[in-house]
Amino acid sequence: MTFSNQQPFARTDRSALGLWWWTTDRFLLLAVAILIGMGVALSFGTSPAAAIRTGMSQPFHYAIRQTIFGIGAAGLVLGMSILTPRGARRASFIIYIVAIAIMCVLPFIGHAAKGADRWVQLGGFSLQPSEFMKPALIVLAAWMFAEAQKGEGVPGVSIAFGLYGVAVVLLLLQPDFGQTVLITMAFGVTFFMAGVPLRWIIGLAGVAAAGFVTVSLTFSHVHDRIHKFLSPDKADTHQIDKATEAIASGGLFGRGPGEGLLKRSVPDVHTDFAYAGAAEEYGLVLSLTLIALFAFVVIRGLQRAMKLSDPYEQVAAAGLFVLVGQQVCINVAVNLNIIPTKGMTLPFISYGGSSMLAMGLTLGLALALTRRRPGAYSQTDSLASAGAALP
Amino acid sequence: MQRPHDDLYRAPPNLFRAWRLVIEFLWRIEHAFERSRTRNRPVDDTRVRIFGVLVIFSMLFLFLAVKAGAVALLNHVEVGVEGPTPSIHRADLVDRNGEILALDVPHYGVYLDGREVWSAKETQTSLVTVLPHVPVAKIDEAVSGKRIVLLQSGLTAEERDQVHDLGLPGVSFQEEPRRAYPLDHQASHLIGFADPSGKGLSGAEKALDADIHGAAAAGGHIALSMDLRIQGALEAELKRAVELYGAQNAIGVVTNVQTGEVLALANLPDFDPNHPGDGDPLTKINRAGAYRYEMGSTFKMFTFAMALNEHVARLDTVLDTIHPLQLGSRTIHDSHAAGKNLTMEEVFLESSNIGTARLARMAGIEKLHSYLQNFGVLDRAKIELAESVKPLAPAEWNEDSGVSVSFGHNIAVTPLAVAQGVGGLMNGGHLLPLTIRRREATGAATGPQVISPQTSQVLLQLMRKNVTDGTGRNAEKEAPGYRMGGKTGTAEKVINGQYARKRLFTSFAAVFPTDGPLDAPRYLVLVLLDEPKATAASSGNAQAAWNAGPTAGRVVNRIAPMLNVKRDLTQVAARPIDKPLVEDVSTDAQ
Numbered sequence: 001m002t003f004s005n006q007q008p009f010a011r012t013d014r015s016a017l018g019l020w021w022w023t024t025d026r027f028l029l030l031a032v033a034i035l036i037g038m039g040v041a042l043s044f045g046t047s048p049a050a051a052i053r054t055g056m057s058q059p060f061h062y063a064i065r066q067t068i069f070g071i072g073a074a075g076l077v078l079g080m081s082i083l084t085p086r087g088a089r090r091a092s093f094i095i096y097i098v099a100i101a102i103m104c105v106l107p108f109i110g111h112a113a114k115g116a117d118r119w120v121q122l123g124g125f126s127l128q129p130s131e132f133m134k135p136a137l138i139v140l141a142a143w144m145f146a147e148a149q150k151g152e153g154v155p156g157v158s159i160a161f162g163l164y165g166v167a168v169v170l171l172l173l174q175p176d177f178g179q180t181v182l183i184t185m186a187f188g189v190t191f192f193m194a195g196v197p198l199r200w201i202i203g204l205a206g207v208a209a210a211g212f213v214t215v216s217l218t219f220s221h222v223h224d225r226i227h228k229f230l231s232p233d234k235a236d237t238h239q240i241d242k243a244t245e246a247i248a249s250g251g252l253f254g255r256g257p258g259e260g261l262l263k264r265s266v267p268d269v270h271t272d273f274a275y276a277g278a279a280e281e282y283g284l285v286l287s288l289t290l291i292a293l294f295a296f297v298v299i300r301g302l303q304r305a306m307k308l309s310d311p312y313e314q315v316a317a318a319g320l321f322v323l324v325g326q327q328v329c330i331n332v333a334v335n336l337n338i339i340p341t342k343g344m345t346l347p348f349i350s351y352g353g354s355s356m357l358a359m360g361l362t363l364g365l366a367l368a369l370t371r372r373r374p375g376a377y378s379q380t381d382s383l384a385s386a387g388a389a390l391p
Numbered sequence: 392m393q394r395p396h397d398d399l400y401r402a403p404p405n406l407f408r409a410w411r412l413v414i415e416f417l418w419r420i421e422h423a424f425e426r427s428r429t430r431n432r433p434v435d436d437t438r439v440r441i442f443g444v445l446v447i448f449s450m451l452f453l454f455l456a457v458k459a460g461a462v463a464l465l466n467h468v469e470v471g472v473e474g475p476t477p478s479i480h481r482a483d484l485v486d487r488n489g490e491i492l493a494l495d496v497p498h499y500g501v502y503l504d505g506r507e508v509w510s511a512k513e514t515q516t517s518l519v520t521v522l523p524h525v526p527v528a529k530i531d532e533a534v535s536g537k538r539i540v541l542l543q544s545g546l547t548a549e550e551r552d553q554v555h556d557l558g559l560p561g562v563s564f565q566e567e568p569r570r571a572y573p574l575d576h577q578a579s580h581l582i583g584f585a586d587p588s589g590k591g592l593s594g595a596e597k598a599l600d601a602d603i604h605g606a607a608a609a610g611g612h613i614a615l616s617m618d619l620r621i622q623g624a625l626e627a628e629l630k631r632a633v634e635l636y637g638a639q640n641a642i643g644v645v646t647n648v649q650t651g652e653v654l655a656l657a658n659l660p661d662f663d664p665n666h667p668g669d670g671d672p673l674t675k676i677n678r679a680g681a682y683r684y685e686m687g688s689t690f691k692m693f694t695f696a697m698a699l700n701e702h703v704a705r706l707d708t709v710l711d712t713i714h715p716l717q718l719g720s721r722t723i724h725d726s727h728a729a730g731k732n733l734t735m736e737e738v739f740l741e742s743s744n745i746g747t748a749r750l751a752r753m754a755g756i757e758k759l760h761s762y763l764q765n766f767g768v769l770d771r772a773k774i775e776l777a778e779s780v781k782p783l784a785p786a787e788w789n790e791d792s793g794v795s796v797s798f799g800h801n802i803a804v805t806p807l808a809v810a811q812g813v814g815g816l817m818n819g820g821h822l823l824p825l826t827i828r829r830r831e832a833t834g835a836a837t838g839p840q841v842i843s844p845q846t847s848q849v850l851l852q853l854m855r856k857n858v859t860d861g862t863g864r865n866a867e868k869e870a871p872g873y874r875m876g877g878k879t880g881t882a883e884k885v886i887n888g889q890y891a892r893k894r895l896f897t898s899f900a901a902v903f904p905t906d907g908p909l910d911a912p913r914y915l916v917l918v919l920l921d922e923p924k925a926t927a928a929s930s931g932n933a934q935a936a937w938n939a940g941p942t943a944g945r946v947v948n949r950i951a952p953m954l955n956v957k958r959d960l961t962q963v964a965a966r967p968i969d970k971p972l973v974e975d976v977s978t979d980a981q
Contacts, residue, residue: 052558151425158417193440197427239506247462266507284463288456295452302445306438318441325448332455336462 020082023371025304031297032077032348032363038290039348039356040070046277047270047351049263062270062351069353073360080364081371085313088368092139095361096163099133103170130171130179131358135320135365137167137183138190142316145194149311160191172215178344180215184208185326190319194311239266243276244337247287254283270351272344275335290349291332297363298325304370307377317369320362479589480568482606484582484596486619487654487829492582493596493664495568495607499551500544505536507561514559518542521553544587545569570596572664578622580677580778581615581656581827584664592667593675595827598775614829616652621645624949625655629918632942633659636923636933641942642679642806644917645950648814648902649910650830651823651838653774655950680778683803684919688742688862688935689880689898690768690799690809695739695853696816697762698750700846706736706853710746718791723748739853740861742879747798756793763796765841766815766822772807773824779807799880809900810917817854817902819909820847844909851876855905862936866901869944872958873951874904877943879935884922894922897935899943904956914954918943 040063047062058064083091106129141160148156164187171180188208192201246262249255260281263269269277279287301321308314324347331346333339345355484493501522508514511534518530525542533540544567546554551564570585583594591600599613606613629641645655662674676682698704712733716723725743738746751759763769772779782804785792795801807825815822821838842850854876858867863877880898883890901916918939923929929937951958 145424148421149425149427155417155421157421157424189444193437193444195427195437195440196424244462247459251463279459279463284460287459287463291452291456291459295449295456298448298452299445302441302448306441306445311437314437314441318444322444322448325451329448329451329455332459336455336458338458 016082020078020371023373024081024367025300025370025372028297028300028304028363028367028370029077029081031293031300032367033074035293035297035348036070036073036077036356036360038293039350040067042274042278042349043067043270043351045258045281046260046263046274050270050351065353066351066356069356070348072353073348073356076357076360077364077367080361081367083365083368084373085310085316085369088316088365089139089143089312092136092143092365095132096136096140099129099136100166100170102129103133103167103174106170106174127357128354130167130174130176131354132361133167134179134183134186134323134358135362137163138186138319138323139316139365139369141187141190142194142314142319143312145191145315146310146312149195160187177215181212182323182326182330182344184211186319186323189322189326190315193318194315239268239273240334240337242266243273243335246273246276246280247336250280250283250287252284254279254281254286257281272331272350273335274350275332275346278349279335290346294325294328294347297321298328301366301370305366308370309375309377313369313376317366320366320369323362324359324366479566480607481570481585481589481591481596481603483612484599484603485612485614486617486622487614487652488618488620489614490619491573492578492615492617492619493570493572493585496571497548498544498567498569499546499548499564500567501542501546501551501554502539502563502565503530503533503536503542504539504561504563505534506538508534509560511535514561517557517559518554518562521550521557539563570664574619575665576661576663577626578617578619578655578657579661579664580658580675580679581617581622581653582664584667593778594664594677594776597777598827615827616647616650616654616829617656617827618654618953620953621950622655622657624953625916625946626657626659626661628942628946628949629657629659631945632918632920632923632938635928636920636926636938638920638923638938640678640921642917642919642921643946644679644806644810644915645946646810646814646825646915646917648818648823648913648915651811651814651825652830653810653825653827654914654954656827677776677778678921679806680772680774680776681780681805683780683783683805684896684898684921685800685803685882685885686809686898687799687880687882687896688744689813689878689900690802690804691739691742691747691797691880692813692816692850692854692878692900693763693766693768694747694751694759694797695735696766696842696846696850697759698735698754699849700762700842701754701758703753704735704750706734706849708735709733710735710738710743710749712738712743712746712749714745716745716748716794718748718794721791723794736853736856739878740857742862744798748794751794751797752790756788756790759793759797760788762841765839766812768802768804768808768812770808772805772811774807774811775827776807780805782808799882803885806898806917806919809898810915813900813902813917814915815841816847816850817913817915818847819844847909851902851905851909854878854902858901863899863901863940865936866899866940866944866947869941870901870903870948870951872960872962873947873956874906874959874962875901875944875947876903876905877901877940879940881934881936895933896921897923897933897939899935899939901943901947903947903951906962912954912956914950914956916943916946916950918946 043066044060044063047066048059051059051061080088080091140163144154144156144160146156147154164183167183168180171183188204242262243266246260258281260277262273262277262280266273275287275290278290298321302318305314305317305321308317327344327347330339331344331350334344345352347359348356481495483491485491514534515530518525519527522543529542533542554562555564567587568589569587572579572582572584574582581594583591583596585591585596591597591603595615596603603613625643625645629643632638633641641659643655643657644653646653656679658678660674662670667675704710709732712725713731723745725745733741733743733746735746735750767773769782769784771781782802784802785796792801811822811825815838820840820842822841823838855874857863858875858877862879866877867875878900882896883892884894884896886894896919898917898919903914920939920942923933923938925931925933
C-alpha cells in the first residue's frame with residue numbers, strides 16, 4: 001500500500017510527528033500549552049517590578065528569561081511526549097543519573113543562594129538539578145514496582161527505595177527540606193498506587209513521620225520553619241498576609257493589568273506568589289481559570305493513567321500527575337493563607353528556569369505514557385473489569 | 392554441660408550473616424508486594440487506587456476554588472490605600488466670614504519595614520543621603536529588623552518625594568497632619584492649638600474637638616463666631632493700651648448681645664500656636680475665661696439691674712451717700728465723697744460705693760444673691776471653651792459679704808462671665824450663653840428672662856448717660872456718634888490675700904448702640920487692663936475712666952463700621968466736661 005498523501009498530520013501520516021499528533025491527548029496538550037503561555041504572559045506584568053528592584057538594567061530581564069524557559073519547556077513537552085513508554089524510562093534513567101551526579105558534586109561547584117547549595121550555573125542560567133530528578137525518580141520507581149510485581153526475580157521495591165534514599169540523602173545534604181517532603185509525598189503516593197498492602201502504609205507513614213521529626217530537629221532552619229508552622233501567630237507571615245490581602249483586593253475582575261501593588265511590596269511575587277499577583281491584577285476570573293486548568297490537567301491525567309493497562313505506565317503516569325498536582329495545591333494553598341509555609345513554585349506560572357523546564361519534562365513524560373497506542377488501554381473503561389480481575 | 396567456645400564462636404560480628412538477613416528480609420518484602428497483586432483484591436488494585444487519588448485531588452481543587460472565591464469576594468481589604476483616619480484629620484477653622492484660621496498641612500512620617508528590604512546596603516546608603524538627621528545606627532537597625540520602624544516624622548511633601556523617589560522596597564509613608572495657624576499670634580487664645588496627634592489642647596481647637604474631627608470626616612469646615620476684622624481692631628487697641636498705660640495684661644471681649652456670639656476675644660501678651668512650646672507658659676492662658684478678677688464698679692450694673700427690676704428705688708430716689716456705711720467693724724466710704732446725697736442715677740454716674748451698697752441693703756442680700764445667680768455670674772460662663780472657670784464668690788451670703796459684692800468687691804469672676812451677664816441686661820433681659828461658633832439664625836434673643844424689658848431699657852439709658860455725663864466720658868470722646876453706653880470699674884488687686892493699693896485692675900463694659908428697639912443689633916465691648924500705670928497718656932490717672940474706658944471707646948470707633956452701625960453726629964454728647972472725672976475704687980475702705 002502506498003501513501004501519496006503528503007499532508008502533515010493527516011490521519012494517514014505515519015511519521016513520528018504525525019503519529020505523535022494523533023496519539024497524544026490533545027486536550028491535555030492544549031491545557032499545558034495554555035499554562036505555559038499564561039506563565040510567560042503574566043511574567044511580563046509582574047516581573048519588571050522585581051527586575052528594577054534587583055538592579056537589572058532591563059525591566060523585562062525576568063520576563064524575557066521566562067519566555068526562553070517557556071519555549072524550552074514547550075520543547076521538552078514535545079520531545080518527551082514523543083517517546084515510547086520504554087524510551088520514557090530510559091530517558092528517566094539517564095536524567096536521574098545525571099541529576100544525582102550533579103547533586104553529588106554540588107557542594108563543590110554549587111552556586112549558593114539563600115543558605116543552600118541548590119543551583120548549578122549553566123551558561124548564564126542557574127538550574128536546580130533536584131527539580132529534574134523528581135519526575136525521573138517517579139518514573140523509575142513506578143517501573144521498579146511494576147517489575148517487582150511481575151515476580152521475575154527483580155527486587156523492585158528495594159531498588160525503588162534505594163533510588164529514593166540516595167535522592168533524599170543528597171537533598172538533605174544541600175539542605176533542601178521542601179524538595180525532600182515533595183519527593184517523599186510523590187514517592188509515597190506512587191508506592192501506594194502501585195498496590196502496596198494497606199497495612200504497610202501505616203508502617204511507612206510512621207517511618208515518614210519519624211524521619212520528619214528527626215530531620216526537623218537536626219536542621220536548624222527546618223526547625224525554625226516547623227516552629228513557625230506550628231505557631232503561626234508568632235511566625236513572620238508578612239508575605240503571606242500581603243498576598244492574601246492582594247487576592248482580596250483583586251475581587252472578581254482584579255485591579256487591572258499592571259495595577260497590582262503586591263509586586264511592589266513583596267519580593268517573591270514573580271516566583272512563590274505569582275498566583276496572588278495574578279489574582280490581584282486579573283481577579284477571581286483568572287485565578288479560577290488557573291485552578292481549573294491545573295485541575296483539568298491533573299484529573300484528566302489521572303483518569304487517563306487509570307485506564308492504562310500496563311502497571312508501569314499506569315503508576316508512572318499517575319505519579320507524574322500527582323507530582324504536578326501536589327505542587328499546585330501546596331502553592332495555591334500557601335497563597336490563600338491556608339498553610340503557612342513558602343518556597344514552593346506554581347508550575348509554569350512562577351518565574352524560574354528549573355521549575356519551568358522540569359514541569360515541561362514531567363508533563364512531557366506523562367503525555368508520552370498516556371499516549372494511545374495499540375494495547376495501551378484496556379478494551380473497556382469500567383473499573384469492575386479492570387486490571388487484575390481479568391484472567 | 393557448658394561449652395565455653397559457644398560464646399567465643401558467636402561473639403565476633405558476622406557481617407556476612409547480617410547481610411544475608413537483610414537480603415532475606417528484603418526478599419520477603421518483595422514477595423509480599425508481589426503477592427499483593429496476585430491476590431486480586433480490589434482495594435489493592437492500581438486503578439482503584441489511582442481513582443482514589445483522583446477523587447482526593449478533585450476535592451482539593453474544588454476546595455481551593457471555593458477558598459479562592461471566598462478570599463477574593465468576601466474580604467474587603469484595600470491594599471496600599473490608607474483611608475482617611477478621622478481621629479487624626481482636623482477640619483479647617485474659619486472666622487464668620489470664611490477667613491482661614493487653622494488648617495491641616497500634611498506632613499509625613501517615613502517608615503521602614505526590614506522584612507521587605509531587598510538590598511540592605513543600597514537601602515542604608517541611599518536613605519542616609521536624603522535623611523541626614525536620622526542616625527545611621529537607627530537605619531541599620533530598621534533594615535535588619537522584623538517590623539515596621541518609624542525613621543523620621545514631620546517630613547514635608549518635598550522631603551517625602553525625595554525619599555519616595557529612591558524607589559526603595561520596604562519604605563512607606565504615613566500622613567501626619569500638622570496644624571498650621573496662618574494668623575500666627577492673632578486670636579491665639581480663641582483659636583487655641585492642637586497637638587501633632589490631632590488632639591485639640593486649647594481654645595476652639597479643644598472646645599470643638601469632636602466637631603472638628605466630624606467636619607473633617609465629612610469634608611467640611613467649622614466657622615467660628617469670631618470676625619477677623621473685629622479681632623484685629625481689638626488686638627491693635629489692646630496693644631496700644633498696653634503701650635500707653637503700661638498694663639501687664641490686657642483682655643478684650645466683643646460679643647453680639649442678641650446672639651451671644653463672641654466676635655472677638657483677645658489677651659495680651661499672646662503666643663504663637665504654631666509653636667505652642669515656646670515662650671512663657673503664662674501667655675498661653677486665656678485670661679478672659681481662666682482668670683478671675685474682682686471687677687469693681689463694673690459689677691454695679693448687676694446691683695442696679697436688681698434694684699430697678701425690684702423697684703426698690705427710682706432713678707430720682709435720693710440715697711444717703713453722705714454718711715459712711717457701717718458694716719460690722721467696717722465702714723464703706725466713697726473715695727470722692729460728693730458731700731451731698733445723690734439720686735440713684737447720680738450714684739451710677741459717679742459710681743458711688745455707698746449708694747450702691749444702700750441699694751443692695753434696700754433690696755436685701757437674698758435678692759441680690761438670687762439675681763446674681765440668674766445673671767450667671769455665680770457660675771462659670773456658659774461657652775464652649777474649656778477655659779471658663781467658676782467665680783470665687785462668698786461662701787456665705789450675709790449682710791457683710793453681700794454688700795461688698797454689690798459694688799464688685801469680695802467676688803472674683805471671669806471677664807467672660809461679666810460679658811455674658813451684662814449682655815443679658817442689654818438685650819431686653821434674656822440671659823444668653825456665649826458661643827464661639829457662628830449662629831446662623833438671627834432674630835430676637837431667646838433665653839431666660841432675668842430682668843424685665845423695661846429694666847433693660849432703663850439700664851441702656853443709664854449706660855448711655857454714664858458715657859455722656861458720668862465716668863465714661865473719656866470713652867465717648869473716642870467713639871463719637873455711636874450712641875455708646877458704658878460702665879467703668881477699678882479694683883485693687885488682691886495680692887496674697889491683701890488688697891494692693893497701687894495695683895489696680897480696671898475695666899470698661901461698653902455697649903453700642905444704646906438706642907433703637909431692645910432687639911436691635913447691639914454689641915458689647917469689654918476691656919480689662921491688669922495693673923495699668925498712671926501715665927501721661929492717662930493724664931496721670933490709673934483708673935478705668937482714663938485707660939480701659941478710652942480703649943473700649945477706640946475699639947467701638949473701629950469696629951462699629953464693620954458691624955454696620957452708622958455714626959450719628961447729632962447724638963454726640965455736646966455737654967462740656969464740667970465735673971471731675973473720678974470714680975469709686977472698689978476698695979476695702981477702713
